Amino acid sequence: KNQVEQSPQSLIILEGKNCTLQCNYTVSPFSNLRWYKQDTGRGPVSLTIMTFSENTKSNGRYTATLDADTKQSSLHITASQLSDSASYICVVSGWSTSGTYKYIFGTGTRLKVLA
Amino acid sequence: DGGITQSPKYLFRKEGQNVTLSCEQNLNHDAMYWYRQDPGQGLRLIYYSQIVNDFQKGDIAEGYSVSREKKESFPLTVTSAQKNPTAFYLCASSMSSGSKNIQYFGAGTRLSVL
Numbered sequence: 001k002n003q004v005e006q007s008p009q010s011l012i013i014l015e016g017k018n019c020t021l022q023c024n025y026t027v028s029p030f031s032n033l034r035w036y037k038q039d040t041g042r043g044p045v046s047l048t049i050m051t052f053s054e055n056t057k058s059n060g061r062y063t064a065t066l067d068a069d070t071k072q073s074s075l076h077i078t079a080s081q082l083s084d085s086a087s088y089i090c091v092v093s094g095w096s097t098s099g100t101y102k103y104i105f106g107t108g109t110r111l112k113v114l115a
Numbered sequence: 116d117g118g119i120t121q122s123p124k125y126l127f128r129k130e131g132q133n134v135t136l137s138c139e140q141n142l143n144h145d146a147m148y149w150y151r152q153d154p155g156q157g158l159r160l161i162y163y164s165q166i167v168n169d170f171q172k173g174d175i176a177e178g179y180s181v182s183r184e185k186k187e188s189f190p191l192t193v194t195s196a197q198k199n200p201t202a203f204y205l206c207a208s209s210m211s212s213g214s215k216n217i218q219y220f221g222a223g224t225r226l227s228v229l
Contacts, residue, residue, distance in 0.1 A: 043207070046219075089157070103160070
């Protein structure tokens with residue numbers, strides 16, 4: 001069964017600190033890995049998207065890494081801000097054997113940044 | 116929310132009632148999707164449409180129905196057959212399905228049962 005597992009489930013950090021969120025997946029075949037930010041009661045917003053050949057992708061203070069060999073990805077947030085408080089969702093996608101393109105969503109990491 | 120509008124923001128359903136959630140996009144995207152989000156679970160795909168007048172069942176289509184008569188619109192009906200409809204419903208669209216196309220999400224509709 002294709003799985004996307006994220007850790008930790010929740011995280012609390014102080015403003016200005018860095019943090020790293022983890023995503024392990026068993027989805028196969030694999031095409032892309034995406035990180036989304038979801039504010040409470042809102043829809044997810046794309047942060048980064050990487051193919052299997054890309055090792056790192058940055059978007060401002062957000063840097064995603066991907067190791068396709070170990071099937072692990074991480075999202076590093078630098079100099080956290082209060083507005084970073086949100087859920088961060090890892091999504092792995094690829095073509096299934098039936099010819100459909102599937103998105104497998106992780107359960108997310110809920111980040112709380114305190115002043 | 117990237118040009119995708121979901122309405123209403125909150126919706127209440129009575130027992131045995133069908134309700135319809137609206138999703139409109141002005142991004143000229145071909146593909147549209149409906150997801151359900153429950154606490155502690157990842158988003159699960161209900162239905163998706165790759166082109167007008169065509170749609171496919173996702174992983175949890177039972178108790179739901181959709182239509183795609185216009186490119187901009189992809190309404191979702193939660194029927195009385197859906198016994199546990201309380202959830203946060205998200206609509207998304209992308210240029211096409213597959214590859215590096217980014218999915219843009221609406222702000223969601225929270226459905227509760229009275």
